[in-house]
Amino acid sequence: MGEAVHNKRASVDVEFGALKCPVCGDMYLHLEGGTFGMPSPEDGAGAVSYTTVRTSGHVSTTLEPALFDFRPGVELVFWCEHECIVPRLSIKNRKGFTLLEWSYE
Numbered sequence: 001m002g003e004a005v006h007n008k009r010a011s012v013d014v015e016f017g018a019l020k021c022p023v024c025g026d027m028y029l030h031l032e033g034g035t036f037g038m039p040s041p042e043d044g045a046g047a048v049s050y051t052t053v054r055t056s057g058h059v060s061t062t063l064e065p066a067l068f069d070f071r072p073g074v075e076l077v078f079w080c081e082h083e084c085i086v087p088r089l090s091i092k093n094r095k096g097f098t099l100l101e102w103s104y105e
């Protein structure tokens with residue numbers, strides 16, 4: 001969420017209740033982990049706490065300066081059975097609006 005650079009974005013598409021890969025359109029996505037970004041309680045609006053969880057059970061937390069356009073939310077990382085490049089699903093929230101968007105390189 002914080003350090004990743006994404007250059008393509010796509011709207012979220014669902015079929016039979018299952019997420020479709022934004023690259024190939026198929027439904028065989030496997031959840032690999034996710035990052036949860038929230039304002040740090042200790043540092044107020046000046047810093048963001050990112051907690052990352054992987055399916056291996058590994059958990060890590062980093063503290064980064066808050067960016068101007070920071071929105072609290074979650075970014076889920078998947079791998080696709082068709083070897084599409086690391087699709088990420090972000091769920092961000094701002095002033096009551098919740099935004100869902102795919103990003104991938």
Ligand SMILES: [Zn+2]
Nearest residue numbers: 021024080084
């Ligand atoms: Zn795919």
